[in-house]
Amino acid sequence: QKEVEQDPGPLSVPEGAIVSLNCTYSNSAFQYFMWYRQYSRKGPELLMYTYSSGNKEDGRFTAQVDKSSKYISLFIRDSQPSDSATYLCAMSFAGGTSYGKLTFGQGTILTVHP
Amino acid sequence: DVKVTQSSRYLVKRTGEKVFLECVQDMDHENMFWYRQDPGLGLRLIYFSYDVKMKEKGDIPEGYSVSREKKERFSLILESASTNQTSMYLCASSLEKQFFGPGTRLTVL
Numbered sequence: 001q002k003e004v005e006q007d008p009g010p011l012s013v014p015e016g017a018i019v020s021l022n023c024t025y026s027n028s029a030f031q032y033f034m035w036y037r038q039y040s041r042k043g044p045e046l047l048m049y050t051y052s053s054g055n056k057e058d059g060r061f062t063a064q065v066d067k068s069s070k071y072i073s074l075f076i077r078d079s080q081p082s083d084s085a086t087y088l089c090a091m092s093f094a095g096g097t098s099y100g101k102l103t104f105g106q107g108t109i110l111t112v113h114p
Numbered sequence: 115d116v117k118v119t120q121s122s123r124y125l126v127k128r129t130g131e132k133v134f135l136e137c138v139q140d141m142d143h144e145n146m147f148w149y150r151q152d153p154g155l156g157l158r159l160i161y162f163s164y165d166v167k168m169k170e171k172g173d174i175p176e177g178y179s180v181s182r183e184k185k186e187r188f189s190l191i192l193e194s195a196s197t198n199q200t201s202m203y204l205c206a207s208s209l210e211k212q213f214f215g216p217g218t219r220l221t222v223l
Contacts, residue, residue, distance in 0.1 A: 008154075014179075017132045019129050032213075034212075041217070041219070042216055042217065043118075043204055043214035043215050044157075044204070044214045045214070045215045046211055046212070046213060046215045050212050088119060088157070090212075098163060099144075099145050099170075100145050100208040100209075100210065100212060100216075101147070101159065101162060101165045101172075102159075102212055105156070106154075106155075106156045
């Protein structure tokens with residue numbers, strides 16, 4: 001079983017839809033949770049960074065963490081064609097000798113069509 | 115904004131060649147990382163470094179080595195390139211949050 005599971009999709013939605021992207025994880029020691037967006041042939045770009053259970057909002061994006069269920073989500077409201085990309089969840093342990101190493105999900109390919 | 119740059123966007127090499135991939139960051143970050151990304155396999159950590167001249171193996175270090183002589187620069191070396199090393203190579207740096215470079219798409223013929 002992989003430490004971090006993410007549905008690879010692909011996910012196709014119409015413009016304006018609410019998108020929900022999800023990851024589950026098995027190691028309860030993960031403390032920091034991230035979402036990256038990666039456009040085709042580009043490097044991943046950090047979208048959201050959280051370290052506690054609950055919601056964090058940034059514009060049209062909301063990151064949700066539920067540590068008790070080992071489940072994280074990214075919601076995109078009013079999705080746009082420019083949101084079409086691969087979305088990667090990632091997580092890390094706190095401090096010490098972890099050196100900020102990340103464990104990634106497989107990535108979900110999202111297409112928003114006009 | 116953090117800037118992570120990689121020396122090449124696209125590279126084509128022959129089997130058996132020695133290949134150097136260079137990465138530079140401008141934010142005085144302690145930690146630097148090299149990943150490869152392949153369809154269906156996601157991002158896999160090759161090596162990382164937490165200080166100058168310090169390095170540690172990641173999940174898939176075989177066939178690779180690294181060098182970190184200066185804090186801002188982290189190099190990935192393929193001693194003798196093979197076709198199964200054709201991939202997208204991504205460099206990242208972090209203090210707390212991890213930031214990625216644009217990637218190098220390497221093709222080994």
